[in-house]
Amino acid sequence: MGIRKRWAAAVVLTVGVLVAGCGGGSESATTAATEQQAKNVAVQVPMAVSTTPANGTEDASPAGPVKVSVTEGKLVSVALTNADGKQVAGAPAADGTSWVASEPLGYGKSYTWTGTAVGNDGKEAPITGAFTTVTPARQISGSLNVGDDQTYGVAMPVAIEFSAPVTDKASVQKALKIETSVPTEGAWAWLSDTEVHWRPKAYWTPGTTVDVHANLYGVPHGDGAYGSQDVTVHFTIGRALIATADTQTHRFVVTKDGQQLFDFPSSYGLESDPGRVTHNGIHVVISKSPEVSMTNLKYDYKDVKVPWGVQISYNGEYVHGYEGSRYAQGNENVSHGCANLAPENAKLYYDEVIPGDPVNVTGSSIPLSEADRTYYDWALDWSAWLAKSAA
Known part of the structure; x- marks a missing residue:
């Protein structure tokens, strides 16, 4: 008699579970519980801090990029110092999730990261790491044929002459940029191992202003050589x-x-x-x-x-x-x-x-x-x- 009663209670409990699974009110409760679980999981995603160059890098380009980034948190303080303890200039992003160096680094120098980040969960973590910039086998300089704030004729090419042969021409060319006030189709061409020119497809439009950015510092020129400096110039095209x-x-x-x-x-x-x-x-x-x-x-x-x-x-x-x-x-x-x-x-x-x-x-x-x-x-x-x- 006691056995039968316990079996009947079990049946009733099972039925109750089945009925609850089909009821509207119970579904809402289940959904709410699931959403709360998802929120709990989201809160538990850990903060991650990354540095560029990566910790331990021994041949970083001094031209960068040099930055710290954080996910699921904010940066509280960041400092990048050289071996002499001098801090590198930089600035944080408005949202506090990154910091970027605003000045180039030196060749063959060691740098160390310090600072603090705080996660969305309120927990703090230190910013650490170190890297070394590349030591060039030699440095190559580039000089422009055009002068700052000068006026030139409509056939003037932009020419950069290098102090030594460039073997990694693709790397160097990627660092060259021409900006014009008037849309102008043009292209770079290597006329020798030491000279690259940019010219428009057709003559320049009179009155065009031109900005040349040769961001060569820290750029590999091939065979262990790197650029010694950036070169920029602004000029104007005159009458035709x-x-x-x-x-x-x-x-x-x-x-x-x-x-x-x-x-x-x-x-x-x-x-x-x-x-x-x-x-x-x-x-x-x-x-x-x-x-x-x-x-x-x-x-x-x-x-x-x-x-x-x-x-x-x-x-x-x-x-x-x-x-x-x-x-x-x-x-x-x-x-x-x-x-x-x-x-x-x-x-x-x-x-x-x-x-x-x-x-x-x-x-x-x-x-x-x-x-x-x-x-x-x-x-x-x-x-x-x-x-x-x-x-």
Whole structure:
């Protein structure tokens, strides 16, 4: 009799559980309990602190990134000090979950993290760790061809020349940036192991402002070499002054912002002598001087003074005044490679021209090339230019 009663009670209890599982009120209670359990689990997620570079790193780039990050908590204090105890400048994020160094580190130096973080659960944890920056086998510097706050012509390329050959060109190119006030399509091209240029696909838009950022410090240049410093510059593109030097019509025509400014008779390099031919293609004005001394011992002249010299290559090509060839200007080519103008005409062009202005030589038998040791950037078509990129 007692056995049967206990069995019946068990049945009733089981039924009660089954009924409760199907009832609406019980479901709400179960859901609420589940949500509370989830909240309890979320609160229990531990705080995690990470440092970059990672603790124990021995070859970190001094250029960074150098930071501390925390999840499920906030940073209370952070300090990064070198071996001499000097703190590195830095600042926390507004939300308190990270701190980033704001100055570059030194090469071959040791650094130590200290500080405190507090988790969402109120528990504190120390910030610790140490790392060492890389010691370069050598350092390579880069110099720009453009000056700060200067104005250049619409054909001006941006050139960076390095103090030693760069073998990791892709790494270096990633550290180079061009910012323009006018959308401008352009690209970097390596013209040698020590020189990289950026030029637009077409001439610059007049009035464009340009910022160059060569963030080379801490960047591997290959074979254990690293960049020695960052280089930045800001410049402006001026009006569009474009000269066309036609060796067949013997004219030198200059336009300014699309309007013809000058049409001068000219004489170019003697076409029967390859050593005297004015090279074909778009030259870029390099510099100018009121007087230039010309010497070419191969052709038996030395220290010949000519007025209003505008240099357009490093192979001896200038636009300049020359009274001695006035008879040939507009009629035949007799020079040793330069564009000869009457002195008064050369002065008019000289007064207008600035570095970066293009001089497009046409009709000549020898093309401008790398051998001219100059800005031959525009002698390459766009596909050939892009092929020289390391990206």
